């Protein structure tokens with residue numbers, strides 16, 4: 001007997017774990033129930049000419065709520081996410097207050113429920129004070145695990161000393177996300193900053209600042225027998241090193257570091273190109289691509305870090321670090337695929353199966369029966385310009401405005417709900433917490 005579905009995606013190229021297939025995909029109760037079977041459906045979406053990817057998961061965003069809503073909030077940030085084809089985000093703890101307690105996690109989950117357009121999880125920020133509690137905190141439903149800032153960035157979260165880092169790593173079991181820049185070295189080098197010249201940002205926060213921190217945390221992680229995830233890696237040398245330590249470390253690269261290069265970015269964008277760790281040279285960027293195609297980075301994260309135009313327009317170094325990116329993550333990567341820098345298969349791996357593997361997601365990360373019906377539907381041939389009108393982040397700017405791209409997100413489906421189609425949003429946000437294997441039994 002023919003099946004009955006809530007939703008049927010027809011005539012698209014479906015990117016399954018076994019490769020691309022031309023097959024209908026049937027959804028019931030928010031889950032994928034059949035690949036390659038036709039049937040009646042309450043809603044049918046014709047995907048002729050389109051590719052159906054597993055929902056894109058962005059494992060590093062800053063959505064600024066509570067406390068910094070002039071830059072972004074959970075609604076506006078997640079709206080930008082789904083307009084860019086993202087179905088789930090992991091949000092960072094450097095809000096006001098910091099997300100460093102059970103109450104702060106509960107508060108974010110409450111604010112997010114059906115106000116965020118995509119599914120979500122929240123990191124807990126490590127501090128010297130909450131180290132003993134982290135083993136409990138990392139197990140709260142809706143948490144993506146613990147985040148450590150080894151070097152100061154936006155906000156005051158910081159764990160920079162080896163003894164404190166060891167205490168944090170000893171408290172708990174899940175993989176810990178790391179911002180690896182060496183605080184002591186950066187403090188000693190503050191004199192390298194040139195007032196009014198953002199091009200001095202990567203001179204101050206140099207390669208060695210990143211490498212030193214990465215070397216230290218690899219050693220500490222091994223001693224603590226704790227797995228780590230190194231965020232936004234910016235130097236090829238670190239990727240080469242991490243490749244020797246994959247038993248303890250996974251890592252992330254960002255589309256910004258794969259797209260922008262210092263030689264062009266600072267003259268053109270000034271402090272709008274300022275982020276931590278910094279945009280570095282074209283040679284660094286090319287090196288990141290080399291290691292990406294060697295399979296070393298496990299995930300792509302946007303490090304969406306919006307600041308207002310007023311804040312960014314301050315003269316360097318008073319300008320804050322960070323740029324938006326959740327909406328442009330997939331478009332930039334599709335364009336890189338169109339230009340031959342990597343394959344669509346690799347981008348899919350980095351945005352779905354990679355996050356699933358690194359963070360142990362339950363029921364997300366692949367198009368397979370029984371999994372959440374999260375899909376990112378794309379037109380690989382569409383040629384378009386990134387416009388201000390299309391961008392949804394409250395910060396009101398992007399370093400990529402005006403870029404001509406090939407490959408565009410057409411639809412975003414979250415657990416069977418069509419939340420975005422051709423840049424139009426659904427009536428209702430449906431975001432729910434992401435589930436994790438390590439905490440699924442409480």
Ligand code: DOR
Nearest residue numbers: 153154275276305321322
């Ligand atoms: O550039 C950055 N901005 N890097 C970070 O680590 C934090 C982020 C922010 O929150 O603004």
